[in-house]
Amino acid sequence: MSDFSVHPLVLIGVGSSFAFSSLFYHLYQEKKKELIKLKEIPVFKPDQHLVRVLKSSPHKRLQYVAVEGLVQAHGEPLASQFVPRCFGVVQKIAVEERWKYWNSLSRTWNSRTTNRKETNNSVPFSLVSPGDYITDLYVKVQNPLEASGSYLERVYYKVRHVEESLSNLVLQGISGESPVAMEESEELLRVGSTLTGFGEVVLEGGKVMRMQAPQNGRKYILVATDHRSFMDSHERSASMWKTLTAATGITGASLLAATIYGLVGKRDDKSKSA
Secondary structure, rough: HHHOOOOHHHHHHHHHHHHHHEEEEEEEEHHHHHHHHHHOOOOOOOOHHHHHHHHHHHHHHHEEEEEEEEEEOOOEEEEEOOOOEEEEEEEEEEEEEEEEEEEEOOEEEEEEEEEEEEEEEEOOEEEEEOOOOOOOOOOOOOOHHHOOOOOOEEEEEEEEOOOHHHHHHHHHHHHEEEEEEEEEEEEEEEEOOOOEEEEEEEOOOEEEEEEEOOOOOOOOEEEEHHHHHHHHHHHHHHHHHHHHHHHHHHHHHHHHHHHHHHHHHHHHHHHHHH
């Protein structure tokens, strides 16, 4: 029987290929379901068509839609603290320290992050249709800090390294740790950028449209791109999982076929020589 044994690495390769193929297929199916749900969401721009649809809807409310437009501040926008002539409507500034400390078990210096401070600011803003900066048709975006999604652009990042000094050397000798650097970053949702929001839209007073967190439990999402690009990114993700499923499945099947072919060939050779 030892003549027909299979090398353990071959078995591991076959098993791993099929296991990864199964995992990637599951992720592909999940992404496919997500895509189907996303394609069912109506897409609007802040225009008269959206107003007419809201007026004809029950309670002048659309429970879950996508609205694509350009970011326009109501009043004075937020000025970047680090970049001149850079303005936004949502701002996040983060400052954190990096320290090194002595690990007596491994006898090495390790790093850790501490004293992280984050400041979030926002001003009222709306979405308007491209080319309509002066218009009375817009969709007010409520409570953007409560929304999920990647809608902030990093406009500033800097690492300030701490210079070695006598006080730091004394601190390092006493406590076994000392500061290494300070990181500063700033993210903005910039005025004039394209934004797509997913949420509930209501009509107030005949013309004032407002987007807010849905009451039906679905996610309130803001993404810093147009709707077509957002969908394309999900399509690419689904295609990637599909390709990986096929590649790992074919690899596993090829290894298995080669192994079986080798075992059958050995058995035939042994039969002929018997």
